[in-house]
Amino acid sequence: xxxxxxxxxxxxxxxxxxxxxxxxxxxxxxxxxxxxxxxxxxxxxxxxxxxxxxxxxxxxxxxxxxxxxxxxxxxxxxxxxxxxxxxxxxxxxxxxxxxxxxxxxxxxxxxxxxxxxxxxxxxxxxxxxxxxxxxxxxxxxxxxxxxxxx
Numbered sequence: 001x002x003x004x005x006x007x008x009x010x011x012x013x014x015x016x017x018x019x020x021x022x023x024x025x026x027x028x029x030x031x032x033x034x035x036x037x038x039x040x041x042x043x044x045x046x047x048x049x050x051x052x053x054x055x056x057x058x059x060x061x062x063x064x065x066x067x068x069x070x071x072x073x074x075x076x077x078x079x080x081x082x083x084x085x086x087x088x089x090x091x092x093x094x095x096x097x098x099x100x101x102x103x104x105x106x107x108x109x110x111x112x113x114x115x116x117x118x119x120x121x122x123x124x125x126x127x128x129x130x131x132x133x134x135x136x137x138x139x140x141x142x143x144x145x146x147x148x149x150x
Contacts (some may be wrong), residue, residue: 001092002055007114009093013041018134020072020141024042025058026065028072028098035127036063037106037113038077038141040069043083043095051086051094073100076140077108109136144150 010016018030020040031039042065044058054062066084073079079100088098099122102115111133117123130137 001051002110003047003049004107006093009091009095011050012091013043013095015041015043016140018109020138021068023061023065023068027063028065028069030130030134030141031097031127032130034113035124035138036079036102036115036128037108038073038079038100039099039127040073040093040141041093042066042069042098043093049088049092054094069098072141073098074110075143076124077102077106085124087124103134108140109133128130 004133013029014032015029018032019127020028020030022028025045027043028047029041029043029057031041044054048054055094070082073082077100081101083099083101084096086094088095101118101122102113103118105112105114107113113128115122
């Protein structure tokens with residue numbers, strides 16, 4: 001994968017605008033289209049087109065990034081399950097779609113969000129565009145779990 005292909009991927013998924021957090025090797029961002037509430041993209045921060053191209057230190061950091069995103073999602077929306085999808089059929093950059101799964105609907109900003117595919121695999125080709133609730137979703141997800149007051 002070339003640098004220009006990586007830049008096109010970063011632009012398509014709006015990585016800098018929709019960033020939730022970064023680790024040493026990964027960036028976690030809000031998906032531009034939300035199949036379910038709080039759907040994320042976890043992307044390697046350098047050009048890489050295959051899982052086999054992952055370096056040892058990036059793999060170790062992947063576990064840390066997953067732990068962190070799971071803490072953020074749990075604190076924000078308490079999903080029942082998480083699906084990590086590494087499809088890369090269209091976008092050949094190493095990334096995972098992280099789709100929170102909900103047995104029952106959640107309400108966010110007065111809107112009911114239902115996981116209509118529960119308990120079958122999610123459909124990542126459709127969902128709610130994030131434009132109208134971008135700042136609120138990012139705020140809900142960016143607040144570090146330790147910073148939340150119960």
